[in-house]
Amino acid sequence: MTIRRKGQAAVDLPAKTFRTMGHRLVDDVATLLEGLPERKVAPGKRPSEVKALLGGAAIPENGADPVRLLAEATALLADNSTFNGHPRFFGYITASPTPIGILSEMLAAAINPNCGGYVLSPLATEIELQTIRWMAELTGFARDCGGLFVSGGNMANMVGFLVAKAKAEGDPAKLRCYASAETHTWIDKAPDMFGLTDQSVVRLPVDPAGRISADAIRTAIESDRNAGMIPFLVIATAGTTNTGAIDPIGEIADLCESEKLWLHVDGAYGAPAASIANAPEDLKHLGRADSLAIDPHKWLYAPLEAGCALVKNAEDLRTTFSHHPPYYHFDDIQGEEGTNMYEYGPQNSRGFRALKVWLAMKQVGRAGAVKMIEEDIALTKKMYEAILLEPQLEAFTCELSIVTFRFVPEDLSRESASDTEYLNKLNEELQNALQAGGEIFLSNGTLDGRFLLRACIVNFRTTDEDVLVVPEVVVRVGERVDRELRKTR
Numbered sequence: 446m447t448i449r450r451k452g453q454a455a456v457d458l459p460a461k462t463f464r465t466m467g468h469r470l471v472d473d474v475a476t477l478l479e480g481l482p483e484r485k486v487a488p489g490k491r492p493s494e495v496k497a498l499l500g501g502a503a504i505p506e507n508g509a510d511p512v513r514l515l516a517e518a519t520a521l522l523a524d525n526s527t528f529n530g531h532p533r534f535f536g537y538i539t540a541s542p543t544p545i546g547i548l549s550e551m552l553a554a555a556i557n558p559n560c561g562g563y564v565l566s567p568l569a570t571e572i573e574l575q576t577i578r579w580m581a582e583l584t585g586f587a588r589d590c591g592g593l594f595v596s597g598g599n600m601a602n603m604v605g606f607l608v609a610k611a612k613a614e615g616d617p618a619k620l621r622c623y624a625s626a627e628t629h630t631w632i633d634k635a636p637d638m639f640g641l642t643d644q645s646v647v648r649l650p651v652d653p654a655g656r657i658s659a660d661a662i663r664t665a666i667e668s669d670r671n672a673g674m675i676p677f678l679v680i681a682t683a684g685t686t687n688t689g690a691i692d693p694i695g696e697i698a699d700l701c702e703s704e705k706l707w708l709h710v711d712g713a714y715g716a717p718a719a720s721i722a723n724a725p726e727d728l729k730h731l732g733r734a735d736s737l738a739i740d741p742h743k744w745l746y747a748p749l750e751a752g753c754a755l756v757k758n759a760e761d762l763r764t765t766f767s768h769h770p771p772y773y774h775f776d777d778i779q780g781e782e783g784t785n786m787y788e789y790g791p792q793n794s795r796g797f798r799a800l801k802v803w804l805a806m807k808q809v810g811r812a813g814a815v816k817m818i819e820e821d822i823a824l825t826k827k828m829y830e831a832i833l834l835e836p837q838l839e840a841f842t843c844e845l846s847i848v849t850f851r852f853v854p855e856d857l858s859r860e861s862a863s864d865t866e867y868l869n870k871l872n873e874e875l876q877n878a879l880q881a882g883g884e885i886f887l888s889n890g891t892l893d894g895r896f897l898l899r900a901c902i903v904n905f906r907t908t909d910e911d912v913l914v915v916p917e918v919v920v921r922v923g924e925r926v927d928r929e930l931r932k933t934r
């Protein structure tokens with residue numbers, strides 16, 4: 446009795462059907478990308494409405510026509526998604542995906558290399574290693590460093606954190622690392638994940654520009670050492686998530702050298718800006734870090750997910766992560782050694798995240814990548830200047846490609862503490878109303894207890910027109926939200 450003949454498995458598709466579906470999908474995606482500017486940035490639907498689109502059904506007992514299913518899923522997603530690829534998406538630090546990256550995802554899935562072991566992914570591993578060297582080159586990090594692709598900035602930072610911890614000696618309960626109040630929230634999770642206490646992270650205050658002070662770190666280290674603690678790591682941020690502030694990385698690197706401490710730089714957002722002609726001075730010191738986190742799914746426009754951890758000495762990654770279970774025989778490939786990425790990071794089976802980054806870098810070259818970052822920064826300045834000209838908007842910061850500001854109705858005071866509470870409420874409601882309205886998408890920041898609107902441009906689709914429309918939209922929606930809020934006040 447024949448159990449299965451070629452092409453008979455339930456999930457398989459005849460080549461002809463696969464072609465039909467693929468061609469149609471490419472056409473539908475091309476239409477979607479072309480038409481993004483005419484679509485709403487976000488669907489503006491309540492979770493219950495979105496959930497209802499799927500129906501309440503359990504797993505279907507029997508299958509259905511794949512041609513129809515893929516077409517339906519495409520239409521459903523096109524009509525009910527928040528598009529970070531929309532030219533007026535300015536929320537969080539979430540980038541437009543590169544078209545070549547979109548197609549790379551399909552190619553990566555088709556080859557489906559397991560980038561954990563070299564024999565399972567020979568060319569894919571070499572592409573990943575080459576891309577890692579390019580990430581180092583772009584950011585001024587040592588080209589002969591180690592590194593790997595991970596899911597995003599959080600994981601890239603955690604890799605750096607764990608390597609630093611693995612190199613530290615002494616009672617884990619006494620280990621101390623230093624970060625700023627503005628360090629991204631990955632630092633809240635890292636000690637839990639890696640067996641340290643909450644006290645192990647010393648969060649130091651920032652100056653009005655959002656920067657940590659090297660002197661404050663030095664003082665904290667001294668007092669911790671006097672109390673018998675073991676400092677092991679300093680974390681600097683190259684572009685904070687809140688306002689884009691860049692810590693004094695040069696001074697902090699000096700400090701870490703003299704104190705013999707591991708320096709990890711969180712460059713998830715800002716590191717690629719080290720490549721531009723007029724890069725902020727402190728970004729020129731990224732190469733002095735022992736480890737660096739970069740997020741190609743931010744300013745290098747890779748489709749989610751793509752984070753990248755760089756570690757100056759590749760052997761440090763291997764001593765942190767390498768174990769040799771008896772069921773792996775990966776070491777000898779025709780008399781040579783290949784790199785087994787599972788030895789350099791936390792994952793075992795690994796997808797081919799590097800391909801979308803590698804192909805996009807080859808498409809645009811260093812010059813193209815630099816130009817897009819410079820353009821984003823110039824557009825951000827343009828938005829900031831337009832905000833300054835609008836009397837009902839109060840601008841706060843403009844760093845890298847992040848602007849913060851808020852809506853202040855004519856009759857309210859920017860300075861008065863008694864208005865702050867109302868202004869916070871108003872701007873929070875305004876952010877919600879803007880997201881629901883779908884004309885532009887902003888997120889929020891905070892500064893000295895003030896709730897601010899925040900625009901971040903990591904978006905190669907954004908044009909002059911898209912940034913210049915922001916003040917008008919915010920004021921128009923702001924006035925409406927203000928009227929409604931006052932009725933309930």
Ligand SMILES: *Cc1c(COP(=O)(O)O)cnc(C)c1O
Nearest residue numbers: 597598599629686711713714740
């Ligand atoms: C975005 C960001 C992270 C987290 O990166 P994910 O890719 O979201 O995991 C960490 N640090 C900074 C500075 C960031 O901007």
